[in-house]
Amino acid sequence: MREPSTMTMQPNMTKAGFGTPLSRVDGPAKVTGQAKYAAEFARADLLHGHVHTARIAKGKIKRIDTARALDVAGVVDVITHENRPHVTWLPIKMKDMTAPPVGSPFRALYGPDIIYSGQPIALVVAESEEIARYASSLLEVEYEWAEFRTDLNEAREDGFSPLIPRVGYHKPKSRGDGEGAFAASPVQVVGEYHLMPEHHNPMEMFASTVFWEEDGTITIYDKTQGVKNSHWYVCSALGFDRDKVRVLSPFVGGAFGSGLRPQYQLYLAGLAAKKLERSVRVVMTRQEMFGHGYRPECYQTVKLGAEEDGRLNAIVSSAVTATSSFEHYMETIVNWGALTYRCDNAKLDYEIAAIDTFTPCDMRAPGGATGMNLFEIAMDELAYACGIDPLELRLRNYAERQQIKDKPWTSRALRECYEQGARRFGWEKRSHEPRSMRDGRELIGWGMATGVWEAMMGPTSVRAVLSADGALKVGTATADMGPGTYTMMTQIAAATTGLPVEKITAELGDTELPFSPVEGGSWTAASTGSAVQKACESLLEELFDKARHLDGCPLSGAHHDDIDFADGRIVLKDNPAIGMRFDEILAAAGMDELEVKEMARPGVLNMMKKARNTHSAVFVEVRVDEEVGMARVTRIVDAVAAGRIINPKTARSQILGGCVFAIGMALTEETLADHRIGRFMNHNLAEYHVPVNADVPEIDVIFVEEHDTEVSPIGVKGVGEIGIVGTAAAIANALFHATGKRIRDLPITIDKLMT
Incomplete structure (x- = not known):
């Protein structure tokens, strides 16, 4: 991110009101390599972890021999379910807008049971990634196989999983007599439609870098769509004190929903740091990126009944999608057409079928x-x-x-x-x-x-800080996985305060910043943007109140309706030549900075x-x-x-x-x-x-x-x-x-x- 500009105000500085096609403020940092991602933060004593994954889909580990791997020069440890440190029971309820599905969330190295192919069963920790990867190839694992099922078509024929809703899921609401109206319709269309599984494949692989300090505090650089989620997860699952963990994610190289839930590399990096009391990095390989959430396979049956002129009489739609054997992941599948088109009769149904893979997850417009x-x-x-x-x-x-x-x-x-x-x-x-x-x-x-x-839109808090040199910082814990959140925050702050873009710095992706929901669902602009505007408006109001109480201030007799904010000044609307600069007001008031924090919430009644x-x-x-x-x-x-x-x-x-x-x-x-x-x-x-x-x-x-x-x-x-x-x-x-x-x-x- 750019450092705050300290240059003097010039007429040619960038103005950015609503609707302006502003280029990304973080663009130069990205194209010049200054932007750092989760796997790019380093220190001299950093260790590297490489994940060893299961080769069977279901069963148990009978024996895992780590001797040859441990003999490799540069290998520090091989962590398995047999020697991992103590971990706490992971609560299911998440303190955010994105909660895990109902069930028993997966934790790596918890025991000998194998529940999907590609499951992490060991972490080789070494002085370099190359050494760790080589040593991982020397592990000898003996399995006890069990029957498994990964074919959704077979699973749905055997009967569906019980319909246990994920948090926020509502069973589809039918209306009228869908089947009866369909049977009576002169024009009928019936079809079963199928979508294959899809994987997210962002450019940046999942990575977590954990810096361990001598006093037991840790700083984590994580690829995530919500640092608050990662912070909660690490503290809850691994037993870290909340005030001793800081999570940062300044840049995210794409995620598309895969980063809404913490992935296993975060858990393993934290586990290794805790056991060894060392700094550790774990990065997934591209192959391992196919070993966590994905857009689930779906079979959807649609029956449409209509008059000969095409006017709908009936919508009958049912769907089945895949979930894992340990969590009930659900999406909203059959509602969309039935809510979009005028039709008095609709029958909707949706079931999930368990297969032996990892749990699917949200993927762009889930x-x-x-x-x-x-x-x-x-x-x-x-x-x-x-x-x-x-x-x-x-x-x-x-x-x-x-x-x-x-x-x-x-x-x-x-x-x-x-x-x-x-x-x-x-x-x-x-x-x-x-x-x-x-x-x-x-x-x-x-x-x-x-x-x-x-x-x-979700409740979001933003902190706005105006410094003595007239520069403004706006910050919240949200992420920027690519849509341009830095730019959006900067642009709304500029439009609200009248400051040029060069005087504004957006801060995000840090658990020390005010609360924000995860970035996803297309709600970030509405949520974070509304909070930025509210915080900036509150800051301007406080600044004006301080200005008009200053001795000899040209704005002393003015009211809020009489003033405007432009180019870092508060001016009279009917005479813009009369006013004061923001930095002049702070100096006259004897203040180094002015800080406000505001939360924007959706209108519940309107919702x-x-x-x-x-x-x-x-x-x-x-x-x-x-x-x-x-x-x-x-x-x-x-x-x-x-x-x-x-x-x-x-x-x-x-x-x-x-x-x-x-x-x-x-x-x-x-x-x-x-x-x-x-x-x-x-x-x-x-x-x-x-x-x-x-x-x-x-x-x-x-x-x-x-x-x-x-x-x-x-x-x-x-x-x-x-x-x-x-x-x-x-x-x-x-x-x-x-x-x-x-x-x-x-x-x-x-x-x-x-x-």
Whole structure:
């Protein structure tokens, strides 16, 4: 992060109001290598841990021989379940917005039981990572095998797990007579839609560096989306005193939800530091990144009943997703289509089936990216069953109220998304029949879909400190895993105070900063941004009160309505030449700094009375080589209604990222398991195909104007996840339009197109 600027105010300094496309304030630090990530903090006495993982999916460790590893020069210890230090019982309830699922959370090296393939069973600690890795290869482990099941299809046939909800999960609410209305409908669509497991694969692997001090205090640099979560976890699981642990995460190289829960490298690094009373770093390998949470596989059945003009009579939807054998992980799968479209009759059901893998976890737009994308393929099928344009079908079923809870929205500019997106894309030129558009040997397809996501906000505290030189710091414990949180905080502080960007420093990712929920759910801009604005407004109010009580102050007779804040000065609105600089006020008041702390909270009553969502309309063009089945996305137009857009530049980048995620979901990304050994096999970036530059087309993002004074104090909804919701479906629908082949199994790979 930049040091606070001490330069004098100049007219050409950067102004950044709401809606300004400000470049990232942390950009220079990232591109020059000054930004440090969790595995880049070092000290002379640092030890390195390498994880040894289980090769079976279920059973017990009968014997683990560490002798050969310990004989390697430079090896300090090999920690297993047999010699680990004492650990405490881990409470289930988390003191944050993100809680673990109901069940028994996994802890590495707790005992001899093996509950999934890839489970960490030993940590080799050495003077270098290379030595630790080599020594790990010398461990001899004898297993007792047990029967296991990693195939979701088999698991769901054997019966579902009991529906024990995760914290914050609500069972889908049905309405009317879904089955009866479906049976009576003249047009019926029935399909089972399938999504393969996906893994997050951020650029930065999970890493934790623990610095041990002689007095027993520890400082942890952790890859996490919430330092408060990591702090709570380490203290609860390993028995550290809360006031002796500090967790920092100044930069995060992507996470996409995988960092919402502490991962096992944090536990192992803390365990090793505690046992050895030394500083220790543990970094996962890319292969080990496939050994923790993932987007779960899903089978979703959708039955749509409609009149011949396409108006919905019935929505019947049920889903089953995977969870682990030890935790009940659940998402919101079947609600999305039923809340989006006008329909009096809906029957919704959702179950989970236990398999012997690690627990799935939140992955960009969890539940929505799965459930809405699969549902929108069914909506496209209904459009063809009725002989209606897919966009027209959605307009005919447009809902003015949220359908599941029968609430009005705080705002919903979805109709404008349809109109502006279709106009920009040129949708009116689309021919309806499949295989009717081509260019030489390539079939061309145009598809579209609706996106919907939650617009959430959580209680957040921010500290604002104005120093004697007129520089401002705003700080909270949230993270920045890539969306531009540093920039957002800086920009809101600048817009609120009138200070130029160069005079403002944003601080985050530190447990010594005020409370903030984990970064995720697209709620950070609304939550942290509202708290930044509130803290800055409170600071300005206190500063003005001090100014007008100073002897000889030109503002002494003024009231709040008479003044403005600009360029580090408090001035009279009707005569801006009259005023005082912020630093002059502090000096005259004999103060080195002025500090305030404020918390912003969502309006609970409003949350109960109205629905809060972001919406989008996505239009996609694909081309398919008819001879070899090679498909490519050639154009995307994504029209998004997300309330107030603070920074169009970084917001657009978030939508681009979501669309790229959707290309992977639709065409390339799937984690394949060999169910004979119970292990994910393509656990590397050579065989797990994340979209690369050549796969990403022109992506045109439209931010539809939407004013919302109720969704959050600053009118922001958040854009981190809406870009993926609906986009994968639009690609699948475009592929049907191009080829005439309706594929209900994502991703749609070449073999499926050629079959």
